[in-house]
Each structure stands twice: as C-alpha cells, then as structure tokens.
Amino acid sequence: MCTIDDLFEDGNDDIKSNFPSGSLQYWPEALIQKLVYDKSVRIALTKAGENYDQELADYILQHAKRLFAMVAATEADPKWRVDAMRFFKENGFADNKLSVEVGGACLIKESLVNLGRQLWSRGRAHRISETQWKVLVPVISTEKDNYDFNDKAILPFNKIRQVDGGGGFSAVSEVSIQEGHFTDSRLVRYQTLRPSLRIRTCRTLSPC
Numbered sequence: 001m002c003t004i005d006d007l008f009e010d011g012n013d014d015i016k017s018n019f020p021s022g023s024l025q026y027w028p029e030a031l032i033q034k035l036v037y038d039k040s041v042r043i044a045l046t047k048a049g050e051n052y053d054q055e056l057a058d059y060i061l062q063h064a065k066r067l068f069a070m071v072a073a074t075e076a077d078p079k080w081r082v083d084a085m086r087f088f089k090e091n092g093f094a095d096n097k098l099s100v101e102v103g104g105a106c107l108i109k110e111s112l113v114n115l116g117r118q119l120w121s122r123g124r125a126h127r128i129s130e131t132q133w134k135v136l137v138p139v140i141s142t143e144k145d146n147y148d149f150n151d152k153a154i155l156p157f158n159k160i161r162q163v164d165g166g167g168g169f170s171a172v173s174e175v176s177i178q179e180g181h182f183t184d185s186r187l188v189r190y191q192t193l194r195p196s197l198r199i200r201t202c203r204t205l206s207p208c
Contacts, residue, residue: 026154030180036065047078063094074128100153156181
C-alpha cells in the first residue's frame with residue numbers, strides 16, 4: 001500500500017520540468033491524489049500516537065492534500081506532522097487559498113514563525129516555504145487566456161522546440177504538458193493524456 005512518504009522515493013525523481021529553463025523536480029497532481037487518500041492519511045495520523053482525529057482527516061482529504069504533502073516533506077516526525085496540520089486547519093489554510101500566480105497567497109516563512117513560534121522553527125518554516133513550489137504546480141486551463149506566475153513557480157511543461165515569430169518582447173515555445181495539468185472544456189472528448197501547446201512568455205514588463 002502506498003503512503004505519503006512514497007512521494008519522496010527516488011523513483012519520482014524523473015518527473016521534472018525544463019521550461020522555461022533548468023531541470024526542476026516536482027510532484028504532479030495525479031501523484032498527490034494517488035498517495036494522499038483515506039488509508040494513507042489514517043496511517044500518518046495514527047503514527048503520532050494519539051486518538052484518531054476524524055475531523056482533521058476530513059480536512060486533509062477535502063481541503064488540504066497539497067498542504068499535507070508539504071508537511072510530510074518538511075519533517076519526518078509523525079507528531080509534528082499532525083500538529084502542523086492542526087495549525088493549518090485552525091488558521092484557515094487550505095489548498096484552494098494557495099497560488100503560484102503573482103498576487104496569490106503562498107506560505108511565507110516569517111508569517112508561519114509569527115503565527116506559531118513553538119511549532120515553526122525558522123528551519124522548518126524555510127523548508128516548507130521552499131517545498132511548496134514542488135507541490136503547487138498549476139493546472140493550466142483554456143478557460144483562462146493569460147497567466148502571471150511567480151518567478152519560483154515550477155510549470156508542468158517540457159520544451160519541445162522554440163517557435164519563430166515571438167517578437168521583440170516575447171518568445172513562443174511548443175511544450176508538452178504533464179498528465180493531469182491541463183484542462184480544455186471545449187475538447188474533453190478528444191483530449192490526449194499529454195497534449196502540446198504553444199506558450200508565449202514575456203521577456204520584459206512591456207505588453208506581449
């Protein structure tokens with residue numbers, strides 16, 4: 001049976017993005033959904049040596065699967081993991097409130113330390129604020145024309161080729177998209193598992 005710690009096995013190291021540059025490992029949405037489920041959450045919570053907290057389990061499964069993955073990557077201590085998830089629940093954190101788009105809410109280490117100094121050492125706060133980029137990998141939708149991502153955001157793309165015609169302030173690339181990170185409401189019946197798209201990226205603050 002898979003558990004949350006399977007996220008960190010070497011076998012997942014080949015899931016990487018090379019767009020717009022570099023080679024960055026991330027955890028795709030399908031993998032998180034597969035490994036954060038009722039039995040794996042129950043195992044993680046009972047390892048803490050406390051009475052099983054059904055309300056906390058429901059919060060994780062319904063609202064905080066990505067947060068749970070971040071916590072698991074931050075610290076191996078089962079008791080601390082449970083305390084951290086309670087902290088997020090009590091402070092109103094949820095997956096749908098976190099975003100890698102510019103202006104979106106993200107986990108800031110200073111904020112975590114100020115909210116819970118006993119729980120969040122600066123080291124733990126730093127680790128989870130960095131881990132979030134591996135987990136909060138966006139799902140791209142054709143319902144939205146333009147995205148403005150944080151510089152640290154990891155995009156679920158692999159570059160196929162550079163396409164001519166980008167212009168002076170932008171570049172156009174053809175990319176493949178990781179399974180589970182693309183939705184097209186117009187073509188659901190014909191959608192392939194790993195579609196390719198042409199992406200225009202701005203080189204400066206000038207309009208594209």
